[in-house]
Amino acid sequence: MRIRSNPMPSRMVDILCFLIIAVFLPVVFMFEIVVVLPAFHEPGGFFHTFTFLMAMFLVFNIKGNMIACMMIDTSVNVKKVEPPSDQLNWRECGECQKLAPPRSWHCKACKVCILKRDHHCIYTGCCIGLRNHRFFMGFIFYLFVGSVYALVYNSIYMWVIHGHIYSNWVTVLKLACPMLHLLWLMESSSWPTMCPLF
Numbered sequence: 001m002r003i004r005s006n007p008m009p010s011r012m013v014d015i016l017c018f019l020i021i022a023v024f025l026p027v028v029f030m031f032e033i034v035v036v037l038p039a040f041h042e043p044g045g046f047f048h049t050f051t052f053l054m055a056m057f058l059v060f061n062i063k064g065n066m067i068a069c070m071m072i073d074t075s076v077n078v079k080k081v082e083p084p085s086d087q088l089n090w091r092e093c094g095e096c097q098k099l100a101p102p103r104s105w106h107c108k109a110c111k112v113c114i115l116k117r118d119h120h121c122i123y124t125g126c127c128i129g130l131r132n133h134r135f136f137m138g139f140i141f142y143l144f145v146g147s148v149y150a151l152v153y154n155s156i157y158m159w160v161i162h163g164h165i166y167s168n169w170v171t172v173l174k175l176a177c178p179m180l181h182l183l184w185l186m187e188s189s190s191w192p193t194m195c196p197l198f
Ligand SMILES: [Zn+2]
Pocket: 093, 094, 095, 096, 097, 098, 105, 106, 107, 111, 112, 113
């Protein structure tokens, strides 16, 4: 298994999507642990500890699989393979000037031919192909489980525990147009009420 020399995403769209997982996900995780979880379970109790450990397990698996996905080289450079004598279905790639085996495909973003190429993932900034497919599936699986876990907790947090705030059209308007809310508060010129409802 060969490690890529530069596993970081190169295109702007890849960098932005990568930052969603690299930065936004840990921020959301901290919010869930610090704000949402104590609203459900008493800190230090069994359910609080269990849910915290489950969340840690999911985040570490999401990050771990993602990093493994990005690190593993899936290109035709992975090892020197001798083509068969008749070179059946092998081709000389016109773009990267490499001899590519069957089922490989040239990726314009990675600028190289990828073995058993599935697709170019914008969240990891690399191609999914030979050897990193299983890590990509693990990444997707744990991301799905974590999203469902967070969706259930956040839905109850918003619509049941804080239903009096979020099941309210005024709150929807404030979330959609925060500047309007600010103007309205300034017009009323009562600074003590500047503290938002949420
Ligand atoms: Zn190529």
